Amino acid sequence: MSLDRQDDSKLAHLPQEFGDRLTGPLSRFLRIEAAGGVVLLLFTVAALALSNSPWAQLYADAWEMRVGLQAGPLEYARSSREWINDGLMTLFFFLVALELKRELVLGELNNPRMAALSIAAALGGMLVPAVLYLMLQWDQPGQHGWGTVMATDTAFVIGCLALLGTRIPQSLRVFMLSLAIVDDLGAILVVAIGYSGQIAWGMVALAALGLAIVRAMALVGFRGFPIYFLVGGLIWLAVDASGIHATVTGVILGLMTPARRWVSDARLYAILGQVVAHPSNEEESGDTRDRETLQAAEIAARETLSPAERLGIALHPWIGFVVMPLFAFANAGLPLSFGELGNSVTLAVFVGFAIGKPMGVLTFSWLAVRSGIATRPPDLGWGLMAGGGLLAGIGFTMALFIANLAFAKILIDSAKLGIFAASVFSAVAGLAFLMWMSAREAAPSATPTAAPRTAPPAP
Numbered sequence: 001m002s003l004d005r006q007d008d009s010k011l012a013h014l015p016q017e018f019g020d021r022l023t024g025p026l027s028r029f030l031r032i033e034a035a036g037g038v039v040l041l042l043f044t045v046a047a048l049a050l051s052n053s054p055w056a057q058l059y060a061d062a063w064e065m066r067v068g069l070q071a072g073p074l075e076y077a078r079s080s081r082e083w084i085n086d087g088l089m090t091l092f093f094f095l096v097a098l099e100l101k102r103e104l105v106l107g108e109l110n111n112p113r114m115a116a117l118s119i120a121a122a123l124g125g126m127l128v129p130a131v132l133y134l135m136l137q138w139d140q141p142g143q144h145g146w147g148t149v150m151a152t153d154t155a156f157v158i159g160c161l162a163l164l165g166t167r168i169p170q171s172l173r174v175f176m177l178s179l180a181i182v183d184d185l186g187a188i189l190v191v192a193i194g195y196s197g198q199i200a201w202g203m204v205a206l207a208a209l210g211l212a213i214v215r216a217m218a219l220v221g222f223r224g225f226p227i228y229f230l231v232g233g234l235i236w237l238a239v240d241a242s243g244i245h246a247t248v249t250g251v252i253l254g255l256m257t258p259a260r261r262w263v264s265d266a267r268l269y270a271i272l273g274q275v276v277a278h279p280s281n282e283e284e285s286g287d288t289r290d291r292e293t294l295q296a297a298e299i300a301a302r303e304t305l306s307p308a309e310r311l312g313i314a315l316h317p318w319i320g321f322v323v324m325p326l327f328a329f330a331n332a333g334l335p336l337s338f339g340e341l342g343n344s345v346t347l348a349v350f351v352g353f354a355i356g357k358p359m360g361v362l363t364f365s366w367l368a369v370r371s372g373i374a375t376r377p378p379d380l381g382w383g384l385m386a387g388g389g390l391l392a393g394i395g396f397t398m399a400l401f402i403a404n405l406a407f408a409k410i411l412i413d414s415a416k417l418g419i420f421a422a423s424v425f426s427a428v429a430g431l432a433f434l435m436w437m438s439a440r441e442a443a444p445s446a447t448p449t450a451a452p453r454t455a456p457p458a459p
Helices: 002-011 018-030 033-051 056-064 080-105 112-137 143-150 154-167 170-194 201-220 225-242 248-256 265-272 289-303 307-331 338-342 344-370 382-391 396-406 409-442
Strands: 066-071 074-079
Touching: 033 056, 033 154, 033 307, 033 396, 056 080, 066 080, 074 080, 080 170, 080 225, 080 248, 080 307, 080 396, 112 143, 112 170, 112 344, 112 382, 143 170, 143 344, 143 396, 143 409, 154 170, 154 382, 154 396, 154 409, 170 248, 170 382, 170 396, 201 225, 201 248, 225 248, 307 396, 344 382, 344 409, 382 409, 396 409
Parallel strands: none
Antiparallel strands: 066 074
């Protein structure tokens, strides 16, 4: 009897192959939020090392090599760096939009007053740095780079918070993640409005038609991802030809992705309850009721996750461990010259991030709470939010992305140096401040003293 129970318990799990034993630890590693930031940092250091080595010219030329298709007089090609920045980064923005959609439908942003806090903080963290930057660069060659200081790097911020572990409340992580998501969406709107070329409205209309087709497919009930990716690729080509930055495609398609599941738990369990064993004859083929039931169970199990969740789970490791490190490797290189620290563009970028970000996040959050628009979680004090504001000054990835669009080649290295200096300062200052805050809150409010001795009662 006990042997039968042991056999049943083994059958209740999926079979494991040798490859599963190898991919299991890797899957657990990929779930660690800080890992993506570590990989990103390693590729950044590698880019800086190569750009300041004897192979600097070879490194620079590799990213300028043109890649594309040519058919007679027609050519569709761009540099390898542009394919990364315009093509692969579309997937990054698609993932950001998926996370925003999930948060709006199912997460913290579903509560209007909680959402208002993150939105207000993100708006302040974009507007105040841009204003400070423009004040320092007005009527100067770097004036057009105001959008560079508006972005927060999600991967590095979440990685820094992961280093603090349980010393900070979960509410701070949720606040910073929501802030970063809204911030990233704002950054791509800045790219679309401020750094796109002349608009070809015919291509815009063609892209809009493609989006209408995607919407119609969803309403009719198409659930296969390949057909959506094919139509999405065609929309990307139309947007790219329109003069609008092509990465906008990722944001729009991400926000259009359904965040609610097709099959409920009750329906899933009802379908699973009908599953019966396969016929004992394994050689039997053809359509049988058993096979149909198992196929229905397979579809039901898959569709209990919404499309936004399934796509997010599938894309997140690729974005965090391939796309973002590759972007950093292609864009983070610059010849280090600390004499450039006094450059006006470098100084303006540094001030925008290191001072403007925490000032904007904290000021706009306070105004939102004070006016009654937003509410603040009880365990999220203003000191913790100030520390989060300092970490928001880490603008690395998105700042590099916008800087490549905003600055002329003669100024790009100065802007990159300001981004690096501000990101390092903000990370160190934010971590140190939050560690100090957590240590202060963990300390006892008052040192316990011995109870006073009382005299014995008089006889």
